Amino acid sequence: MVQTSNLKLLAMGNPLLDMAIRDGEEMLKKYNLKPNDAVLASSEQMGIYKDIVEGYQVTYVAGGAAQNTARCAQYVLPEGSTAYLGCVGKDDLAQQLRAANDREGVESIYQIDENTPTGSCAVVITGHNRSLCTNLGAAEKFSKSHLDTPDAKAAIEAAKFFYLGGFFLTHGVESAVALAKHAKEHNKPFAFNLSAPFIPQFFKAQVDEVLPYAQLVICNETEAEAYAEAANLNTNDLGEIALAIANAQSVISTPRTVLITHGSKATIRGVQGESSAHVHEVPKINPADIVDTNGAGDAFAGGVLGTLLLNKSIEQAVDVGHRLGGMCVGEVGPVLKFPKENVL
Ligand code: 26A
Numbered sequence: 001m002v003q004t005s006n007l008k009l010l011a012m013g014n015p016l017l018d019m020a021i022r023d024g025e026e027m028l029k030k031y032n033l034k035p036n037d038a039v040l041a042s043s044e045q046m047g048i049y050k051d052i053v054e055g056y057q058v059t060y061v062a063g064g065a066a067q068n069t070a071r072c073a074q075y076v077l078p079e080g081s082t083a084y085l086g087c088v089g090k091d092d093l094a095q096q097l098r099a100a101n102d103r104e105g106v107e108s109i110y111q112i113d114e115n116t117p118t119g120s121c122a123v124v125i126t127g128h129n130r131s132l133c134t135n136l137g138a139a140e141k142f143s144k145s146h147l148d149t150p151d152a153k154a155a156i157e158a159a160k161f162f163y164l165g166g167f168f169l170t171h172g173v174e175s176a177v178a179l180a181k182h183a184k185e186h187n188k189p190f191a192f193n194l195s196a197p198f199i200p201q202f203f204k205a206q207v208d209e210v211l212p213y214a215q216l217v218i219c220n221e222t223e224a225e226a227y228a229e230a231a232n233l234n235t236n237d238l239g240e241i242a243l244a245i246a247n248a249q250s251v252i253s254t255p256r257t258v259l260i261t262h263g264s265k266a267t268i269r270g271v272q273g274e275s276s277a278h279v280h281e282v283p284k285i286n287p288a289d290i291v292d293t294n295g296a297g298d299a300f301a302g303g304v305l306g307t308l309l310l311n312k313s314i315e316q317a318v319d320v321g322h323r324l325g326g327m328c329v330g331e332v333g334p335v336l337k338f339p340k341e342n343v344l
Pocket of ligand 1: 038041134168295296297
């Protein structure tokens with residue numbers, strides 16, 4: 001049975017094992033990938049996993065955007081504060097993911113699909129860019145019935161805050177809406193991340209199903225622009241987009257906040273009902289200290305959520321998000337390794 005006495009955050013997403021390579025220009029070309037993007041692997045791109053294992057030195061790290069965020073939120077929270085829902089296979093990859101969560105203190109509440117391998121993500125690094133090419137595998141076998149299992153149910157009831165990886169909307173909108181409805185009924189905040197440009201671009205209907213329940217939406221500038229285009233906002237001004245998302249339809253009583261990160265440029269915050277956006281400067285990072293940017297956005301989200309759950313202000317939460325994002329780019333993959341002192 002899961003421990004829920006200290007549980008604060010419950011995240012849901014696609015558990016993936018990241019397979020990272022450096023200097024992957026040739027792979028970008030061969031598989032027609034953009035240097036800084038996240039996509040689902042098409043059938044023509046499925047060869048990339050074998051190619052990188054055979055031709056490169058691969059670093060294996062726990063990934064899955066929302067799972068990374070849960071680990072980073074746990075980093076700033078007291079023990080036992082976070083849990084994660086997702087579907088894995090019955091294999092070695094799943095063991096690695098569970099072990100990473102155990103190490104960081106995230107409770108894994110996995111559905112297990114015995115017939116499908118755990119999902120994996122090829123992370124192709126070129127310079128400071130990362131291209132993510134995902135084979136969802138078992139992750140897309142998540143079924144809504146998993147939410148009714150005793151562990152998931154206990155965690156849903158105990159959690160104070162819910163976070164959905166927008167990537168999950170490619171297959172799991174029914175479960176996402178169920179979680180969002182529970183949040184609304186119990187007056188608990190529900191947050192989600194747009195995750196990648198292709199989510200608002202090709203899954204706008206699914207985004208529109210969960211957005212009315214969201215008290216917090218997090219995305220980066222490319223995702224915000226993709227949303228603006230899909231919603232015919234006729235602007236690429238991040239402040240205007242943040243306010244438009246904040247003021248989109250809502251079924252909850254608390255005003256919605258939208259955070260748009262922009263790499264090393266300032267983060268933009270739009271709040272429902274306000275007439276202009278807030279600007280949060282980002283601490284400078286020496287480009288020479290950047291190892292890879294994989295997971296930086298997830299670390300930002302984790303820092304924000306963790307800090308909000310400590311009852312701090314949104315300004316403090318964004319500051320901690322920036323610090324965790326900055327730490328993450330100094331490590332290989334979506335990892336935080338620095339001592340925890342001075343983070344808050
Ligand atoms: C559905 N897709 C494409 C995905 C992902 C994903 N997580 C969930 N669903 N594609 C890449 N990722 C994860 O994003 C993290 C970096 O933000 C990778 O596993 C990587 O750890």
